[in-house]
Ligand SMILES: NC(=O)c1ccc[n+]([C@@H]2O[C@H](COP(=O)([O-])OP(=O)(O)OC[C@H]3O[C@@H](n4cnc5c(N)ncnc54)[C@H](O)[C@@H]3O)[C@@H](O)[C@H]2O)c1
């Protein structure tokens with residue numbers, strides 16, 4: 351058992367802290383946000399993440415998971431300090447490292463013994479060496495400091511599962527002893543461990559995200575082409591995915607990637623490339639394609655109706671993906687803005703993310719608490735995020751409640767067989783539109 355302190359109790363810090371406690375370490379999670387810490391101390395998670403609350407509660411009860419906003423208390427007796435603060439995008443696209451360097455200063459000022467500093471935050475090439483310099487510059491005693499780059503690969507919505515079932519743990523270090531210590535700490539997760547240099551670990555994180563983003567933009571380009579030539583992207587993705595060299599994952603065409611990582615990390619990698627005089631044209635195209643893709647549903651609706659002025663659009667699914675309440679770079683944001691520009695009205699629904707959505711969607715957007723209320727009021731339905739509830743209900747409710755049911759599906763949620771069962775006009779991504787005009791009058795029986 352090690353005494354581990356984690357700086358930054360956001361998504362990554364909290365999930366990492368809870369999971370390290372679960373495998374037996376004594377973990378203290380530190381955050382400067384006092385409200386967050388107050389909630390956490392009461393056992394309330396500030397984020398929605400399946401399985402997290404239960405693990406948090408049991409580890410707090412066992413006494414090996416603590417929360418504090420007192421930097422000195424958190425860092426004084428730590429053997430290992432994880433940095434898990436945000437590295438948000440700056441205006442020029444590069445990563446903002448001010449939180450990371452502030453955390454490094456805090457470590458230098460407050461440690462009272464030798465420590466290994468582990469960087470979980472996604473940071474540009476060379477940052478770990480700068481972190482080491484900053485920590486050492488602020489040391490108050492003659493302590494040994496080693497740096498380890500240990501990038502995080504969890505996905506929101508399945509973060510706890512990913513921590514215990516991920517594909518690998520990457521440990522980048524110059525000091526073999528520090529690498530061994532972090533390996534020992536992570537051993538109980540039972541995942542393959544890959545030891546690398548610090549620079550390779552930093553690059554692995556950006557390269558992984560850039561590659562996955564590329565896969566998505568690639569399939570979205572094939573989807574656009576499929577629409578023009580009459581092929582079906584779902585069949586095409588299945589067909590190419592069967593090739594083990596390609597793989598079937600991350601081939602879901604739709605309205606593009608959002609979230610707290612792909613958009614910012616692809617832009618940051620373009621800036622990292624520019625700094626060493628490399629024009630990463632492929633990645634720039636990936637970003638450009640994604641920007642276009644986000645508003646593909648609005649374009650399709652405009653083509654279908656001519657004008658969207660006065661049309662009431664049910665926007666179903668607001669979070670950037672299902673099973674999270676995270677609204678960072680969610681497609682619903684770009685779509686709402688475009689719809690309002692076109693003069694449409696928006697009735698928005700999400701099973702979990704409504705409170706967060708209210709903070710970032712334009713004030714004109716109306717929110718409803720039930721999916722039924724969104725669809726009943728709508729002329730047009732947009733599926734933006736494929737929550738299970740939305741997939742289960744959108745097609746049937748549109749056919750029951752709408753006079754002229756028309757559904758624009760940004761996530762290709764249904765098979766052709768499913769669509770055929772309902773009298774709904776259906777327009778998706780990379781597939782042939784299905785036109786139907788009949789309506790069911792069975793709303794009362796729902
Ligand atoms: N969110 C993800 O799914 C994910 C996955 C993999 C990697 N990452 C990377 O992990 C890092 C963290 O991402 P996140 O989404 O968890 O961030 P976040 O913005 O949700 O949380 C960061 C937290 O750090 C706190 N903080 C900042 N400076 C601090 C300091 N000096 N002391 C104490 N607390 C401090 C903030 O108050 C905030 O609560 C980023 O670099 C991100 O790219 C994120």
Ligand SMILES: O=c1ccn([C@@H]2O[C@H](COP(=O)(O)OP(=O)(O)O[C@H]3O[C@H](CO)[C@@H](O)[C@H](O)[C@H]3O)[C@@H](O)[C@H]2O)c(=O)[nH]1
Nearest residue numbers: 502503504505506566600601602606607608609611670671
């Ligand atoms: O075939 C696909 C797969 C995903 N997406 C979209 O891509 C975005 C990101 O999805 P996902 O990767 O599942 O979620 P994140 O939580 O953002 O996780 C990514 O970003 C994290 C932060 O760096 C990494 O740790 C993870 O490994 C990486 O998958 C979402 O908008 C999805 O809708 C698609 O459009 N098509």
